[in-house]
Amino acid sequence: MxxxxxxxxxxxxxxxxxxxxxxxxxxxxxxxxxxxxxxxxxxxxxKSILDDKTKALIRVGVSSALRIEKGTENAIDAAIRAGATIEEITNAVEIAFIYGGAPSLMLGLNILKKKVDKITKK
Known part of the structure; x- marks a missing residue:
């Protein structure tokens, strides 16, 4: 059914x-x-053996490298919910830069900055 x-x-x-x-x-x-x-x-x-934070950080890196804006935003949200620090999320985006170039870095960091700005205004 x-x-x-x-x-x-x-x-x-x-x-x-x-x-x-x-x-x-x-x-x-x-x-x-x-x-x-x-x-x-x-x-x-x-059902993964990886913890939620690790999975979310992988998602941040992959979606940034592929330049998927909404996917990167959702992955950053998941990473924050899973307890990742801003530094850890930044590092995931920096790793994406190696594979996706400067556009990947700019996309990921721009999204992260907006999230950080929103969090710090609360």
Whole structure:
């Protein structure tokens, strides 16, 4: 039996830590695809032997290197939630620079700076 869209979106939020508009679209238009995609995320991230902070820092580096703006933003949020320091997140972005060049570094650090500015204004 197919899962209902709301259940799929709750699952997406649980395994990813976020839900985007495209998740909502898939939940309504192709719930089977979203269910399988959620399963991959669940298998790779939730069942990993790595701790949450390490996984989040890897996500920061990879998404920065690939210059995926929203992915980098979500990964930085996950790293902060997992207890990563600003220095650790900065280092992950710096490592991404080796593989992705200056545009990767600029993207990651610009996003991180906005997050830091927002945190320090609280």
């Amino acid at each position: 197919a899962k209902d869209p709301e259940e799929l979106l709750r699952e997406a939020a649980r395994v990813r830590g976020f839900v985007e508009d495209f998740h909502i679209f898939l939940a309504e238009r192709d719930p089977e695809f979203l269910d399988r995609w959620n399963g991959i995320w669940d298998h790779v991230l939730q």
